[in-house]
Amino acid sequence: MSSIILMVLGLGGMALGFFVYSKFLAHVVFKLSDSFKTPAEEFEDGIDFVPTNKFVLWGHHFTSVAGAAPIVGPAIAVIWGWLPAFLWVTLGTIFFAGVHDFGAIWASVRNKAKSVGTLTGEVVGGRARAIFSIVIFLVLLMVNAVFGVVIAKLLINNPGAVVPVWGAIAVALVIGQAIYRAKMSLALVSIVGVIALYFLIYIGPSMPVSLPESVAGLSPSAAWIIILFVYAAIASLLPVWVLLQPRDYINGLQLFVGLAALYAAVLIANPTVVAPMINVDVPAGTPSMIPLLFVTIACGAISGFHGLVASGTTSKQLAKESDARFVGYFGATGEGALALAAIIAATAGFASLADWQAMYHSFGQGGVLAFVNGGATILSAGTGLDMAVAATMLTVMAALFAGTTMDTGLRLQRYIFQEWGEIYNIKWMAKPLPATLLSVGTCLALAFGAGGADGSGGLLIWPLFGTTNQLLAGLTLLVVTVMLVRKGSPTFYTLAPLVFVLAMSLFALLIQLKGFYDKADWFLFTMDLVVLVAAIFVTLECIAALKRAKAEMRLSSAGD
Template sequence: MSAIILLVLGLGTMFLGYYFYSRFIAEKIYRVDDSRPTPAHTMEDGIDFVPTNKFVLWGHHFTSVAGAAPIVGPAIAVIWGWLPAFLWVTLGTVFFAGVHDFGAIWASVRNRAKSVGALTGDVVGKRARAIFMIVIFLVLLMVNAVFGVVIAGLLINNPSSVVPVWGAIVVAFIIGQAIYRFKLNLGLVSLLGVVALYYLIYIGPSVPVSLPPDVLGLAPNAVWILLLFAYAAIASLLPVWMLLQPRDYINGLQLFVGLILLYVSVLISNPTIVAPMYNTDVPAGTPSLIPLLFVTIACGAISGFHGLVSSGTTSKQLNTERDGRFVGYFGAIGEGALALATIIAASAGFASLAEWKTVYHSFGQGGVNAFIQGGGAILHAGTGISTEISATMLTVMAALFAGTTMDTGLRLQRYIFQEWGEIYDVKWLGKAFPATALSVITCLILAFGAGGASGSGGLIIWPLFGTTNQLLAGLTLLVIAVMLVRQKSPTIYITAPLTFVLVMTLAALLLQLKEFYLKQNWFLLGLDIIVLIAAILVTLECISALRREKRAAALVSS
């Protein structure tokens, strides 16, 4: 089967979803109203609250939510066959992710740009807020610690990517100055920025950078992790317009250029999908397709982390309510397009089924390496770009998006600590520097405390990321549903996806509970129990609030 068929069907479905379904959700369900001033205007401070051009904000939002997850998840899930992954990515993007991301922005903007955790206290209750914020903290801890490890591994395995990855930070800083300080034309600045990024990718292979095997007693992996967190701490404290926003924006443009090249290469080379449509011969130890598919592919279909970004940084920069449709829903479309490209690369980027099976010899294999290997082969066949530069381009793409997610994730973790400071009246915790320091320290404790000198401890709790992340998505949808009842909007377009997500997530948590017990992995078993109890308690609180609001609405109408 030709990969072109997947490309056309996938992108076509997403385009129709944005053009028709997102407009219906905006006008009939969320009822966006541009006459209502957004917090970016009413609370403008030049640091976190900044009214932003919707195209620039889309770049920030999209690259913050994308990260490496829409590459890793789909590239692993292809082991069950390309069809289940393709269906979940395309339909999940249209009916789940877009509604969730757009809704989280809308809900936050309507409530002084509060994060979804703090918002839960107002909409549902204080008990739900306390439990919900613990779940949020765990998700952010996993994302930040693991992405630090992932980026470090990419830099070590691909020395040609070091100069482009770190050079992109300098390019982003210059772009921020050009747009906001010197008011230069956005189109011209964007063009020059993309050219600069791709020039860095071009020269990357000629100036590879590798750290010595021992730096003050630390392995290269540990050194990169420390440098990444030092950078992320600084980036999280700077005004969003100075580095975070332009970095995300220019990375978003870079990704779309990369995606266009990859998709054009598919059209030119017309690769054949060698992976099975539905794999009936999965390797031993591979878990069942249902429910694990729906937590393995999180970003790229629906992801709770997106709600944190939507209500954490994006809502503070939204210029008008109507911009939320473009930024949130179309941001989900962008990530779906990346996940679709990953499925094509991991299904059609290999010479034969035998070669594909060599990569997918056990569950968890594939991931970023399958995307780089398969995508690089397709790029080379379609454009003639050397395999080395193709691999560097895709490696940089993965590293840059993991980095932008880590930037935003650490800033969001800082917000959580600051919100705790406000909730429990701990004044010093409400300040930016102590909150940032605690965010970095907790991530490093996980990375080095659980992983030793290598700093790989974040990977220990990664098996729980998918379930915890999807749980967060379901709970965010519950909060949105309660708000819709209050404004007397239909809720079925929210309650249908949230029911599906919660059922699949709880089933996955129970399966993992059994697996951790059989393997006697007591740390993950205990953490799984905590997440499971938190899920049940918050779900019950939200359902109670939903019923309460419906009864109140019925009394008013009668």
């Protein structure tokens, strides 16, 4: 099987989705209007509410939602064969992720940039909001705690990535000042910024940085995790234009350059896909493809975390409502392109089927390692790039996106605590600094309290991330659908994906529940049960709200 065929079909389908389907959604479903005053204009404060150029905002949204997940999920899911992963990523991007991200931004912008959790309270009801906020908090806790571990491991395994990963922060700070203070040309700043990033990637392998075996009594992994959370706390308190926006924007450009290089290498080398189309000989212990495929690949097809970013930070920076299509739908398209690259690297970056099977000897194997090793092999074969430099480039790509997701995730977690402070009249919690400290504290408590001295506790509840995250996506689409009903807009285009995602997620939760019971893993069994009950309750509440909205529309039509 030629990898070029996968690339052309996948990217071609996603391009059609953006240029055709997203226009239909903008005009017929969401009915965007630039006469509508966005929250960024109405509440501009120079900190969180900042009207932003759509290209810069796209960079923020895209890199915040991308992270390492669209690499890890697809590069694990190919264990069932390349075809199921390819179809879910391609069709999911077009009909699921694009609609979800676009719709979440629109819904938040139309409601003063309120988060999806707050919107649930207004659109569905207070009880649903209270329970939904627990699901949201769990997703953010999982993302922040786990990505800290992921980045720490990447920096330890590839010391040559340390200089470019941390150097990118300095580049972002300069870019923010150049764009907002010096008012320099965005094109010029973008070119210089990308050159600076790739120069850092080039010199990284020659300047490796490794932490000593003990840092104040901590292991290198634990030390990196604490350093990362200190940085993320500072970043979450800074105005978005100082670091968050420019860091996400330049990382977005860097990713597209990296993806272009990888796809160009595919065109030149045309590596053969050695993995089976459908793997009928999966390793022992591999779960059923249905429904686990649809929760193993979340980011890259559809992800509830995107709705948190869309309604948490992106909606506060949208300058014009029409920009929601480019930022939301095209942001999802960019992530789909990354997931497709991960599939190609993890199936065509091996010399033989035996080599591929050696990597995928059990479920959960592959992931970032398969992407970096396979992608570096393709890059080296297609462009002549040194293997060490190619591996560093892909490692930095993964680490930078995990870092930007962690930045945004901690800021969103801070927003959750602030919202709780306002809802329950806890004045000190509603302030940014205490809310940030609570966010960092809960993440570190999970990391070290559950994981011990190495800080890997976030991995303990990670098995629940896929299902919890996809449930969040379905519930976000439910909120958007209720809003569309009340506005008299077509609902099929959000209702169809939400029914599918909720069904697959609930099915997966039940399968996992049985698995945890069989293993006598009572902690995860309890967590799974809590998420399952919460999801069912919020779903019933949303269905009731949907029925009420339809009844209100019928009464309104009868009155007219």
